[in-house]
Every structure is written in C-alpha cells, then in structure tokens.
Amino acid sequence: MAVLFDREAVMEELLASKPNPSLSEIYSHQCRALQVQEDPNVKRIFEQTTPGGITSLDLASFVFSPAAFNAVMEVSRMLPNLASLNLANTNLKPESVQSLVEMAAQHPSLTSISLANNNSLGFAAAKLLLPLIKENKRFIELDVEGTTMAAPTKELIRKVLLSNQTYVQNQVKETRGRTPTSEADDDEGLVVTDIADQSWPSHAATTAESRSDSFAAVVPVSDEIMPVTKADAPDPARMNVLDVKARNHELKSALMEQEERLNQYHIDLLNKCDGKQREIKRRQNVGQHMMQQFRDGWKWPLKSDFNVATCVAEFALNLSEEELESYYKHYAPQARPVDIAVKSLLTELL
Structure with missing residues (x-):
C-alpha cells in the first residue's frame, strides 16, 4: 500500500523535536x-x-527499493553543495527515476548523475531524463x-549534454567579461553597443583590442542568458528527429521482444x-481395449447354438437333461405376462 508523504509536514515534525538535526537524523526520520x-x-x-560538506554522493552498488x-532523495534535497550523484549498479527501477x-x-548545484549498469532502465526512464537535461x-x-x-x-543524450557543456562554457566567459579586473579604471570597461551614436576614445579602442583574448571587440551588456551559437551545438530540428527515431527504435525493440514472446508462446501452446x-488418443485406445476384453469375457452363446445337452456338458450340471428341460418349461421368460396358478404350485411344494 502506498504511503502518503507530505514533505513539509515531515520536516516540520522533525524540526519541532530537534531544531538542528544532523544528516543521519534526517535520514532516519525520512x-x-x-x-x-x-x-x-x-546512514x-x-x-x-554535514549537509554543506557533501559535494559528491557515491551510492554505487547499493540496492534500493x-x-x-525516495528517502535518500529527500535527504539529497538538503545537500546545498551536491554536484555529483553516483547511482551506478544500484538495480534502480523505472518508477524510482521519477523521484x-x-x-x-x-537542486541548485547538481550537475552530474551516473546511472550506469542499471539494466532495468530503458525507454520509460529516457522519457523522464531527456526533459530534465534539456530544461x-x-x-x-x-x-x-x-x-x-x-x-x-x-546519442541524443550525448548531444544534449554537449550543448549544455557549450552553454556553461559560454556563460562562464560572459561572466568573466562582465567583471574585468580593471573595472575600477574609469577609462576602461565594456563597450556598449545598444547606444548607436556613442563615439569612443582611441585609448578605449586600443584597450579593447589588447584584450581580444578575454573579450570580444564589442560585448553587449544584457542580463539575458547568452545563447549557444557554436558550431558543435546540435540543431534543435535534428535533435527532434533523433528523439523521434529513438522513440521509434525503442517501440520497435519492445514490439520485437513481444513478438518473440508470442511466437514462443504459440510454439509452446x-x-x-x-x-x-496424444494422451486422449492413448486413453481412447485403452478404453477400447478394455471394452473388447469385457465383451470377450462375457460373451453369451447365440440362441441357435443353445441346447440342453450342451448346457449340461459345459456347466457340469448335476441335473439330468429331462430335469433341466422341466425347469426350462416352468421358469423360461415369457414374451408377455401370464397368469401363474399359485395354488397348484404351493400344493405341489407342500
């Protein structure tokens, strides 16, 4: 049965009993x-x-239900400097990927995750992980x-990660460009391009040229995130095509696996x-053989073969042929009901 989990209520309960809990206490409470x-x-x-002391959490080869x-993930939320999470060979199930x-x-600082050698993770996990690294x-x-x-x-995951790496590198360069070491000098700084009629002194232009290794000749001042424009960044349209191909490949693989199972089931059936x-045929033959044995064991002679002398001889009767004929006359079955003279029979017997 699923357990209803209220993250905020759980932490409030813990903080009410212990204002400054350790990581192990948080884990136990979760x-x-x-x-x-x-x-x-x-544990x-x-x-x-301490929470701030963990930058890399190595849980490789641990096995989790x-x-x-979920309990480990709840504690991981409280590690502000966590940058790397190793979940290789943990027998992770697809339902755990959502958590x-x-x-x-x-998480504000997590940049690296390892899910290597978790052979239960397939298309369902990829559907959750791709939006994570794209967004x-x-x-x-x-x-x-x-x-x-x-x-x-x-391959699609690799290209998205390559795009992310390019983005991070460009963002670092832009951050460095916005905070030059000599920004205290009033004659030096970044060139603003959104002022069309600004004329620049010659020494400022010389300074910009001398710093071409760190800054471009014209660096726009903007609070927006610098877009990825390098040639090695993947084309979004191509990424979508690769995504469709990947999903089609996963679906084809799943269908082929199911087809193999159905074929094997058909053969087994x-x-x-x-x-x-074969068992029904064998039992039928056994039944027919038993019926034939029954017929052979209880075969009666035909009427045309029956006579008193043969009956006396075959059954070794102690009656004479005349006596047997007398009994046959009195006790032979009749084709229709007959009236029996009971009085004369009783008189004879008495």
Whole structure:
C-alpha cells in the first residue's frame, strides 16, 4: 500500500523535536515517515559529514527499493553543495527515476548523475531524463551506459549534454567579461553597443583590442542568458528527429521482444495441445481395449447354438437333461405376462 508523504509536514515534525538535526537524523526520520528500514551503509555516509560538506554522493552498488530510494532523495534535497550523484549498479527501477528527476530538477548545484549498469532502465526512464537535461542546462554529465536504452537515445543524450557543456562554457566567459579586473579604471570597461551614436576614445579602442583574448571587440551588456551559437551545438530540428527515431527504435525493440514472446508462446501452446491429443488418443485406445476384453469375457452363446445337452456338458450340471428341460418349461421368460396358478404350485411344494 502506498504511503502518503507530505514533505513539509515531515520536516516540520522533525524540526519541532530537534531544531538542528544532523544528516543521519534526517535520514532516519525520512525512513520512518516512508515506513522503510534504514540502510546502515547509507546512514554511515551521512554520519560522517554535514549537509554543506557533501559535494559528491557515491551510492554505487547499493540496492534500493523504490521507497528506500525516495528517502535518500529527500535527504539529497538538503545537500546545498551536491554536484555529483553516483547511482551506478544500484538495480534502480523505472518508477524510482521519477523521484530522482524531481529532486534533480529542483537542486541548485547538481550537475552530474551516473546511472550506469542499471539494466532495468530503458525507454520509460529516457522519457523522464531527456526533459530534465534539456530544461536544466547545468547538467553536463549523465552516464547511461549499461542501461537498456537504445543507441539513438544514448546519442541524443550525448548531444544534449554537449550543448549544455557549450552553454556553461559560454556563460562562464560572459561572466568573466562582465567583471574585468580593471573595472575600477574609469577609462576602461565594456563597450556598449545598444547606444548607436556613442563615439569612443582611441585609448578605449586600443584597450579593447589588447584584450581580444578575454573579450570580444564589442560585448553587449544584457542580463539575458547568452545563447549557444557554436558550431558543435546540435540543431534543435535534428535533435527532434533523433528523439523521434529513438522513440521509434525503442517501440520497435519492445514490439520485437513481444513478438518473440508470442511466437514462443504459440510454439509452446502447439506442443501442449499435441501432447494433450496424444494422451486422449492413448486413453481412447485403452478404453477400447478394455471394452473388447469385457465383451470377450462375457460373451453369451447365440440362441441357435443353445441346447440342453450342451448346457449340461459345459456347466457340469448335476441335473439330468429331462430335469433341466422341466425347469426350462416352468421358469423360461415369457414374451408377455401370464397368469401363474399359485395354488397348484404351493400344493405341489407342500
């Protein structure tokens, strides 16, 4: 039965009893709220540090049930400096990916996730992970090797990550361009291009040229995020095509797998029916043989073959032939009801 989970209520309950809980105490409280058993190895990891001290959380080769994994994700939300999360070879189930994606989408510093060697993760997991890395460009690493995702899906993930890496590099360069080391000098700074009629002194132009390794000759001043314009960034239209191809490949793989199962089931069903038919035939032959034995054992002589002398000889009767004929006359079955003289019979017997 699913456990109703209210994240805010759970934390309020914990903070009411302990204003400054440790990570291990938070983990224990989350496990109790989700009604799962604590993992001593996970708890040991949380006991060794503070929330701000964890930048990389290595849970490789741990095995989690979906509810136990949810408890770990709830604690991961409270690690403000977490940048890398290793979930390789954890036998992660597709239903747990939803919890991972919800945590990762809201986490401010997480940039790298490893899901390597989780062979239960396929198309359903990819449908959740691709929007995560597309919408959150801070993610530059997502290891899905060893999963059952199709090759086109993995290629699409690689291209999205490459785009994210380009975006992060451009954003770093833009941040550096907006905060030059000599910004205290009134004669130096960034050239503003949105003022059309501005004339620039010669020494300012010389300064801009001398800094061509760090700044472009004209750097626009804007609070908007710099778009990705490098040649190695994937074309959105091509990414959509690859996404469709990946989904088609996944669907084809699933259909082929189901077709193989149906073919095998058909073969098994034919073999089973054939075996049943052979068993029915065998039993029919046995029944016919038993009926023939019954007929042979209880075969009566025909009327044309019956005579008193043969009956006396075959059955070794102690009656004479005359006596047997007398009994036959009195006790032979009649074709129709007859009146019997009971008085004369009783008189004779008495």
